Amino acid sequence: MTTAALAPPVKGSAKPNQLVLIAIWALLVTVPFWLPLLGGYTALAAKVLVFGLAAMALNLLLGFTGVLSFGHAAYFGLGAYGAGLTLRYLVHSTPLAIVAGTLLGGIAGTLFGLLIVRRRGVYFAMCTIAFGQLWYYLAYSWNGFTGGFDGLRDFHREPIGFGPLTFDIAAGDTRFYYFLLAIFAASVALMGLLLRSPFGRTLVAIRENERRARFLGIPTERHIWLSFSVSCFFTALAGTMYALLNNFADPLTLHYSLSGYFVVMTVIGGMRTFWGPLAGAVVFVMLQDYISSMTVNWMSFIGVIFMLVVLFFPRGLLGTIRRRMAS
Amino acid sequence: MAQVILYNVTNGLIIGTFYVLMALGLSLILNLSNVINFAHGNFLALGGYLAFTLSPTLGYWGALLVSPILTALIGVAVERLMIRRIYNRDPVYSLLFTFGLAFVMQDLARYIWGPNPVPLGLPDALARPVTPDLFFITWYRVFMVVVVVLTVVGLFVFLRRSRIGLRIRAGTLDLETVATLGVNVRHLRTFNFGLGCLLAGLSGVLAAGQIGLNPNLGDDLLMPSFIAIIVGGVGSLIGTLLGGLLIGMAAALTTALYPTASEAVIYAILMAVLLLRPRGLMGEEGMMS
Numbered sequence: 001m002t003t004a005a006l007a008p009p010v011k012g013s014a015k016p017n018q019l020v021l022i023a024i025w026a027l028l029v030t031v032p033f034w035l036p037l038l039g040g041y042t043a044l045a046a047k048v049l050v051f052g053l054a055a056m057a058l059n060l061l062l063g064f065t066g067v068l069s070f071g072h073a074a075y076f077g078l079g080a081y082g083a084g085l086t087l088r089y090l091v092h093s094t095p096l097a098i099v100a101g102t103l104l105g106g107i108a109g110t111l112f113g114l115l116i117v118r119r120r121g122v123y124f125a126m127c128t129i130a131f132g133q134l135w136y137y138l139a140y141s142w143n144g145f146t147g148g149f150d151g152l153r154d155f156h157r158e159p160i161g162f163g164p165l166t167f168d169i170a171a172g173d174t175r176f177y178y179f180l181l182a183i184f185a186a187s188v189a190l191m192g193l194l195l196r197s198p199f200g201r202t203l204v205a206i207r208e209n210e211r212r213a214r215f216l217g218i219p220t221e222r223h224i225w226l227s228f229s230v231s232c233f234f235t236a237l238a239g240t241m242y243a244l245l246n247n248f249a250d251p252l253t254l255h256y257s258l259s260g261y262f263v264v265m266t267v268i269g270g271m272r273t274f275w276g277p278l279a280g281a282v283v284f285v286m287l288q289d290y291i292s293s294m295t296v297n298w299m300s301f302i303g304v305i306f307m308l309v310v311l312f313f314p315r316g317l318l319g320t321i322r323r324r325m326a327s
Numbered sequence: 328m329a330q331v332i333l334y335n336v337t338n339g340l341i342i343g344t345f346y347v348l349m350a351l352g353l354s355l356i357l358n359l360s361n362v363i364n365f366a367h368g369n370f371l372a373l374g375g376y377l378a379f380t381l382s383p384t385l386g387y388w389g390a391l392l393v394s395p396i397l398t399a400l401i402g403v404a405v406e407r408l409m410i411r412r413i414y415n416r417d418p419v420y421s422l423l424f425t426f427g428l429a430f431v432m433q434d435l436a437r438y439i440w441g442p443n444p445v446p447l448g449l450p451d452a453l454a455r456p457v458t459p460d461l462f463f464i465t466w467y468r469v470f471m472v473v474v475v476v477l478t479v480v481g482l483f484v485f486l487r488r489s490r491i492g493l494r495i496r497a498g499t500l501d502l503e504t505v506a507t508l509g510v511n512v513r514h515l516r517t518f519n520f521g522l523g524c525l526l527a528g529l530s531g532v533l534a535a536g537q538i539g540l541n542p543n544l545g546d547d548l549l550m551p552s553f554i555a556i557i558v559g560g561v562g563s564l565i566g567t568l569l570g571g572l573l574i575g576m577a578a579a580l581t582t583a584l585y586p587t588a589s590e591a592v593i594y595a596i597l598m599a600v601l602l603l604r605p606r607g608l609m610g611e612e613g614m615m616s
Binding site: 062068115123125129130131134141260263264271299300302304306310314 | 424
């Protein structure tokens with residue numbers, strides 16, 4: 001994996017991008033060393049990576065295909081529950097739990113995508129919200145199996161590898177962070193490659209002008225469906241990581257509020273930029289951590305942030321920077 | 328057994344009427360302005376809480392009349408000051424905005440009226456059962472259904488017969504042409520948003536008398552209302568009406584037979600409609616794309 005492969009598919013600026021990329025990865029790799037000095041803790045950085053991955057996966061759909069899903073928490077939560085249920089009831093194996101969770105969320109998204117791929121705009125969003133809540137109610141009411149309102153407990157991540165090659169990610173936050181960073185890097189590389197491929201370019205073409213893309217003979221519905229499916233698989237993968245991070249699967253990971261958080265992270269960071277959602281996740285997780293430790297009325301603060309971002313900062317961090325640099 | 332079924336059919340009808348009023352308001356706003364109003368449930372709760380605050384001075388009947396109008400005025404203010412700015416942008420922004428607004432309104436309700444449930448007192452005449460045999464059919468329930476039926480009929484007559492109603496219906500189909508013909512679309516959308524909030528407020532006062540008030544009141548009604556709209560067919564108000572009743576009935580009957588599945592059945596209906604009749608019961612082809 002080379003850093004060049006991870007460059008966002010943006011025309012023009014090649015050189016500064018590579019410097020930025022090196023800086024991003026250097027910062028991410030050294031988190032356990034510098035974050036405690038700033039008063040943070042490594043688990044918080046892990047949360048940023050998990051949410052960042054989910055938001056980047058959502059952005060594949062939202063920013064690069066131009067399709068609005070407001071129900072991605074469903075696939076995130078299905079990933080989390082898939083991993084948790086596997087560890088609790090089936091096998092004590094972290095890799096199998098990850099595979100099971102990712103498949104559960106990804107396949108659910110792929111099948112549901114078939115039903116709604118003809119919808120556009122707010123109607124697409126509305127169907128994704130409604131369908132997402134189905135899983136929330138299911139996890140909520142299927143008490144005996146999922147732990148209901150209290151969430152799924154009594155499982156924990158297991159060491160990976162065999163014999164001398166064992167890497168005990170269960171031992172500490174830092175080890176798990178590096179495991180997570182490796183998964184994150186691989187996923188981001190895959191998404192970057194996908195967006196640079198002809199398929200990725202076609203998605204952007206559909207975003208820019210769907211009718212013209214269709215006139216050119218592109219099966220737009222199939223592309224949107226595939227984009228939705230890929231996005232759901234990566235979101236589910238992020239969900240499995242969330243369950244492993246906390247050793248807990250929370251029904252709130254399935255709630256549409258979390259879908260809203262993913263969307264707002266993407267918008268804060270910059271919808272049409274590759275790295276934007278990660279920047280948005282950094283801002284959002286830090287704000288949420290800070291505000292919820294300061295006041296019980298954190299909902300108003302988060303709500304006000306949503307409204308302010310929409311009214312005054314619609315391009316997001318990276319979108320604004322890119323615009324400044326272009327002009 | 329007959330009583331049990333009657334009991335649940337009554338419940339279904341009552342819950343269905345809340346869904347109908349709420350979903351009709353959502354649907355009006357969605358059709359004309361292309362905005363999913365996530366805060367609609369909070370306007371509903373606001374209507375109920377305003378009635379709670381006003382009823383000691385105005386009495387129940389006064390509160391029933393005034394609080395929906397106040398809710399509508401607050402809705403108009405919100406639309407004028409904020410939501411109007413985002414009509415012409417990507418739908419993601421209006422969704423995020425109303426989503427944030429819902430959070431703020433819910434927290435405000437908790438701050439002003441407290442986190443604990445409060446009841447809305449009813450006049451004695453309404454709290455009594457119609458007959459002693461059927462304790463669950465109170466005059467209030469009869470009254471509620473009558474009010475909702477009158478409101479819905481009034482709304483449809485208004486949309487069919489009045490000039491503004493005609494413009495709203497025309498704007499649903501083709502807003503650009505309506506604007507070209509000299510209609511002030513900005514005012515039309517503001518009025519329409521207020522109308523939607525009026526229905527939410529009324530539904531909130533009615534719901535408060537039946538199930539009491541809490542800051543999350545609107546949340547539980549929001550998802551079923553979304554589903555009622557999709558099931559009924561986006562773009563069709565008659566469809567929304569049918570969808571709301573269907574979902575209320577289905578949920579109530581399932582509660583009688585197998586309580587744990589009462590939420591699931593709503594989603595089963597949603598899936599069935601998306602699979603078998605994607606445009607919804609009364610939706611027109613192409614309305615949802």
